[in-house]
Amino acid sequence: MTQQPHPCCVAVSAEDITVLIADDHALVRDGMRGLVIEVLGEVGVIEVGDGDALMRAARTQPPARLALVDLNMPGMERGFRLAELAHHHPGLPLVVISALTSPDVVRRTLEIPSVHAFVPKSSPTEQICAAIGAALRGEKLPFAHRAVEAQRPEVVLTPRMEEVRQLLRQGMSNKLIARTLGISEGTVKNHMSEIFKALQVSNRTQAAQLDPDTL
Template sequence: MTTLLIADDHPLFREALRGVVARVLPAATLREADSVEALYAMVEAEADADLLLLDLNMPGAHGFSALVHLRAQHPELPIVVVSAREEPGVMRRALDHGAMGFIPKSADAGTLGQAITAVLDGDRWAPAAARAAPAAGADEHDAARRVAELTPQQFRVLQMLGAGLLNKQIGYELGVSEATIKAHMTAILRKLGASNRTQAVLVAGRLALDPGSIAPQPDEAGD
């Protein structure tokens, strides 16, 4: 039994993907997530899933960070990025960070089905323009390597840090003490090779879809 995971915050597009999968793999089991937190829980619960269709632009996904994290935590799970960001450079970067395929959201149902089938058969699939685009730079690969070393909880803290939350706010969201968050921050800074929160955000920001848009975050005493 084939199990496919769909992570997209747009109900209409999830419905479209369900329709394509139903035609290509009528016996497949589908699981869906409409948020980043639901995505992580779904992947943990479906350890034997055959494929994840991942939207890059889900709120909280922060560019390629979620892709890098999932590839590190679940290397056996093939991931295909499905995105409205169709620039060749963005597609190539997704492939460079471990995606088995990239399907533009503008693709028709036939192309979607072809791509899904190809990846399930063990092949990579992406538009020709993606393969012709320049590869991700050395700094970006280094950032990906460092982010991949984070534990799931450390990664969540980093994501919230990138969203501008302070330690107390992160602790509240995760249901842990501020002291625990400070301990996570110490480990995050060490693994990212950063000396403060601003540097940590900038390292992770190399994985953003538009790296130049990342704004430094204020440091806190005791970080």
């Protein structure tokens, strides 16, 4: 029996529609595929697990009508390559579904014209459904800041960690930071590890670029 579209979503014809699902976890892709079929009916689905595969899949013909993209999979540089995807494929509506929900990440992502919604991975099905519908209608879905911020733990950096981070923002190496603060380079590395964990980032560039007003 043919799967009927979900009642909470926009009515579209499933014929010739392809949806691109990009996430590095197979279980997540399986869940998203099931949701897409529940929402839209028996559409075509392309699944990829990293940023490079996403860029290749976006060039397929006929083009996908919608892409559901995780920011934090390999090859996405924690979302910074999303702008590249949007630049080369401005007609591809994007819905970002991500565990990265800092205000700076959300703001930067929603500034991309072809991103129609930003949905935390912890969101209920109805919110993802609404995002899919908005993207297919060409609408921009507002982000529920308060709901996400209430779930985020408060970011706390010790005074020493903040000193290290400020020197990092000046472009200093670990060796130079150690010399400036009069501590060992190993201690600086330990502070860096704790800073990355607190800010939910994975490298020096992201730690330096993160908007300090969001801490």
